[in-house]
Amino acid sequence: MEKLLEMAKKVCDKAEVYSIGYTHNSVSFKNAKLHGIESKIQSGASLRIIKDNKLGFAYTRNLANRQELLQNAIDSLEGEVEANYDFPLTEKLPRIDTFDPSLENVLSTQMVEESARVCDLLKSKTDAEISVSSTTYTETIRVMNSCGTDISGESTFYVMYGSLVFPGSASGIWRAFLSKDFRQMPENILNEMVKLYTSSSKIVEPKGGKMKIMFMPNSMIALKWRISSGTSSKSVYEKVSPIANKVGEKIFDERITIHDDPLNDKHPGARAFDDEGVACKPLTIIENGVLKSFYYDLDYASKLKAKPTGHGHRTTAWGGDPISIKPVPALTHMIMEPGKKSFSDLVKSIDRGIILEGALGAHSGNIPNGDFSIGVSPGLYVENGEIVGRVKDAMVAGNIYEMLKQVVDIGDTLYPSWGTAWLPPILCDNVSVATKN
Known part of the structure; x- marks a missing residue:
């Protein structure tokens, strides 16, 4: 990223490099049965440049060819998109708790077990078509620009969805549970779903x-x-x-x-x-x-x-x-x-x-x-x-x-x-x- 920013600064007035990398693991149950397990690791970078108050933009999943990315951003200047702003100089940021390292060690088998537990509980109390999904997501974002900003942040997400679909329909009662770490879906959420469904x-x-x-x-x-x-x-x-x-x-x-x-x-x-x-x-x-x-x-x-x-x-x-x-x-x-x-x-x-x-x-x-x-x-x-x-x-x-x-x-x-x-x-x-x- 540093090299790309230096290259961009030589040919434009202002430049910004944004990068993101994430790991995504998910488990899904349909009709209360295991439907799929998916894992994805992805990263990439995008470049914004400003020259003569015009905006250029390009992105890539592979930074191996920085010159090509830069040239794509330069070529996009022909779009004549106005950009009459400066990129910020951001140095001091508040400390916030966004990352739980334990989430990186959560196994798909743990997510399957928890999803199956939720399915079994909902199945024992309703006649609904039951769908459950759980996802772990770890993300790293970094922003650099020609004004001197170089900041980054890490986040972890655990998300679980449960739904009770009414027989013969496409609608139902569903709830989401979000956390920074892996944990069981709270009983009060499940009980609320069941009560609304049955009533x-x-x-x-x-x-x-x-x-x-x-x-x-x-x-x-x-x-x-x-x-x-x-x-x-x-x-x-x-x-x-x-x-x-x-x-x-x-x-x-x-x-x-x-x-x-x-x-x-x-x-x-x-x-x-x-x-x-x-x-x-x-x-x-x-x-x-x-x-x-x-x-x-x-x-x-x-x-x-x-x-x-x-x-x-x-x-x-x-x-x-x-x-x-x-x-x-x-x-x-x-x-x-x-x-x-x-x-x-x-x-x-x-x-x-x-x-x-x-x-x-x-x-x-x-x-x-x-x-x-x-x-x-x-x-x-x-x-x-x-x-x-x-x-x-x-x-x-x-x-x-x-x-x-x-x-x-x-x-x-x-x-x-x-x-x-x-x-x-x-x-x-x-x-x-x-x-x-």
């Missing part, structure tokens, strides 16, 4: 209309995408965010507070720096319903004459290979402050409504504007404070900037939600639902 085995066909909807963390991706989009500096710059001029104004219910906290190492995936080498720090996006700030990478901070907030990440809405992706503004460590109501208390407060466990089509609609229209997959129907069955063939629609002003209450438990976000259940009123009836 919603009956299919019901309620009338549509306005009703209460409880967004569970697995369906919160529909809200997370729209909150992330509306508060992104990219959306502000492109003039597609409806809240671009509302900093300091109340946009949600006062019980909603949302932070992005990459330094929170209680959970796996904490980061001391982003993929551009900018130091990370906690950022409050929404406080007591009031819009406090947007988040920026280097590019959009420059375009909007703001300071970068350490949110330049090599990702897309669907993840992707970080080596091949240029950084964009991304809210990767979202945390919504929990409320004080237990899940059972939230259910008891529903006179008529749906617990939305999963959402189909969360990516569709006008995301920057906050609009959504999602399929219920599955939805647990509640009447008079009790789950009476599950709903099929139903749609939930609305706009987050209207709906999140009508919050009934927020749950007291944080769940992992689609990556490194941690979100509680949130119960909203007067949400439009369309059903067969």
Whole structure:
């Protein structure tokens, strides 16, 4: 990497080298039987150069031919992509606990045994189609640039998913468990899955209309995408965010507070720096319903004459290979402050409504504007404070900037939600639902 950076500095104004290496081991069970074991080791590097305020980019899985990589980056300058920013000089970073060396020694046989244990427990209590997967992931990231930055970080992840699919359907109840080390999936998570599954085995066909909807963390991706989009500096710059001029104004219910906290190492995936080498720090996006700030990478901070907030990440809405992706503004460590109501208390407060466990089509609609229209997959129907069955063939629609002003209450438990976000259940009123009836 050092040699590549020196070569790049001789032919351009600014340069950055990003490298990542990871080891990925996974075990999967389908229908409660071992389905597959996979191991992958991969590494690579990407080069960003800036010359005459134009951006060049190239990447490789093999650094053997540095000159070819550099030439590819130079050739890409013909794309005339503007880059009116400097790479940062980052030297001092906070110490965070992101790496547990014991995870590197976990064997596939241990993962198989734990997955089989979970399958057996779920099989003994339900008639569901059971799927379980577990993954160990070790990652090393390094960022160097022509301004003198040379920083690196290591992380370990252990992730386990369990799902109970209703017979004859493609929907079910699933939960994720995340840790920095290998450990058993907690009993309370498994018991919650079983209880929700058994209480919603009956299919019901309620009338549509306005009703209460409880967004569970697995369906919160529909809200997370729209909150992330509306508060992104990219959306502000492109003039597609409806809240671009509302900093300091109340946009949600006062019980909603949302932070992005990459330094929170209680959970796996904490980061001391982003993929551009900018130091990370906690950022409050929404406080007591009031819009406090947007988040920026280097590019959009420059375009909007703001300071970068350490949110330049090599990702897309669907993840992707970080080596091949240029950084964009991304809210990767979202945390919504929990409320004080237990899940059972939230259910008891529903006179008529749906617990939305999963959402189909969360990516569709006008995301920057906050609009959504999602399929219920599955939805647990509640009447008079009790789950009476599950709903099929139903749609939930609305706009987050209207709906999140009508919050009934927020749950007291944080769940992992689609990556490194941690979100509680949130119960909203007067949400439009369309059903067969």
